Amino acid sequence: MANVTIDGSQKKKGGILKTLFQLIVACGLASGGFVAGQFFAQSTMSPADEVLRLIEETGSDNVHDSAGNTPQKVPRDLPDAPVFETQYYEFPEPLTTNLKGSARFLQLGIGLSTQYDEAVLRNVQTHRMALRSDMLAVISSFTEEDVEGTAGRDALSVALRDAINNRLERLEGFGGIEGVFFPVFVMQ
Known part of the structure; x- marks a missing residue:
């Protein structure tokens, strides 16, 4: 069928x-x-290596001044001044507190920078609890108007830096924090 x-x-x-x-x-x-x-x-050469190869092939052989002379390499003088490396530390938890005279609160992630040695950042980690308390006191002394705009944030950053350095100087004899940054800045 x-x-x-x-x-x-x-x-x-x-x-x-x-x-x-x-x-x-x-x-x-x-x-x-x-x-x-x-x-x-599976190219045998990375794009960066290919660019370097092309520069070497066309490099100094084809560069001439108006008289037909090839320019000579001139060694650069390096400055004798030491170069300082900036180190950063970020507090693991953000700080949250009410603003002065307001029902709104501010939540901040805090990052610090120093060009001194690792001892400064070890001191920050050792005294993290005291530093958090000092920072909360400083933040809660600011009003909404105080922290608005770039100038307000800069003023808060300077006030926090000074509070941190004051605490570290009392406890360790040296502050060393040069910058305070806000990776998180939320006002609600």
Whole structure:
């Protein structure tokens, strides 16, 4: 008996074979694309190395002044002054406190910077609890108007820096914090 559908027409044979063939072709194309991608991705030279190679090929051989002379390399004199490395420390939890005379509160992430040695940042970590208390006292003494805008944030940063250095000087004999930053600044 022939395959007959409900409306009386005959059902086409080979539906499964056709689907299987399409699946095999799709897998073949996908694997071919993968192999081609791998081939082109395995370049022997990174783009940076390629640029350096091109500069070397076209570099000093093709550079001449108006008289046809190739310029000579001139060594740069390095400054004798030492270069200081800036180190940063970020308090792990943000500080949250009410602002003076307001129902709004301010949430701050606090980051510190110093160009002194690691001892300054170790002192900050050692006295983190006392420093957080001092910072909360300073922040809560500011009003909404005091912390608005760049000038307000800068004033808060200076006040926090001074409070931190005062505490460290009392406890360790030296402050050393040069900058206070706000990676998080939310007023609600």
